[in-house]
Amino acid sequence: MQTTINRWEHFPHQADIGVRGIGSSKEKAFEQAAIALIAVITDPQLISPEIAVTISCQAPDSELLFVDWLNALIYEIATRKMLFSRFEVIIKNSRVEATAWGEKIQTSKHKPAVEVKGATYTDLHVRQEENGAWIAQCVVDV
Template sequence: MKKDFELLSHTADIKLRVYAHDRAQLLRHALMGMFQSVRPQVPGCAVKDGRVFCKQLPISREVSVQSGDFEALLVDFLSEALYLSDVHNEAYFDATIHAIDATHVRATLRGAAITGFEVTEIKAVTYHDLVVRQESDGSWVAEIVFDI
């Protein structure tokens, strides 16, 4: 797998396609893509090739999310990260997934304090056009739309 995520064309919102080897990596790459797509302004970090790079991610937030199925888990996990970002003025660029199954994830989000967003601010993670599928080779692909 060469890509972790890519931005797709969308008329009014942000649409992301995420690639992964397994469910844990899918959540991790979706988190990375969600925050990278809006380019948070992070003091002390650099932007290279359209992505924010930080030498250190000093902030850690523990999350535990339970949902009805894996599609809902993806949306709820990203929504929890978005909520924490709004409350604490932080962006999360990576995550360690400690436990995951089809309806539950326990993870540590890692990020940094931000001063704003270069592109725009995400209002919500949506179910509109949501696609989550496991490919024949066992890898995972998701398409997610973010309301801006």
């Protein structure tokens, strides 16, 4: 499968916003969804991938794992005061082992539009499409 399938997008929710990652594997879909999450806050291209942070989480099923992954990322953003633009996700036995690269938030550079409070179970799906592409999505509360 071509890697060009990997992409992200937002979808509407009346009060908030949905993040969707599409990828050639579940891992790629998780990575793309993380970029979609960052894009809720700012333009990911404004973020230099200078500092690496490791993130891991575990859950009983793929959908909970996806929400946990985004919430773990939100936690790192909030406590490290960082933004990320590059991700590498490995999923093994319902466990995410990931590295995120980014930099400290600079208001003048990144002009963050909004902070994300948490990932929700609304419109939550992790599934493989008939064409083989993986989709991971949910609404995030801002």
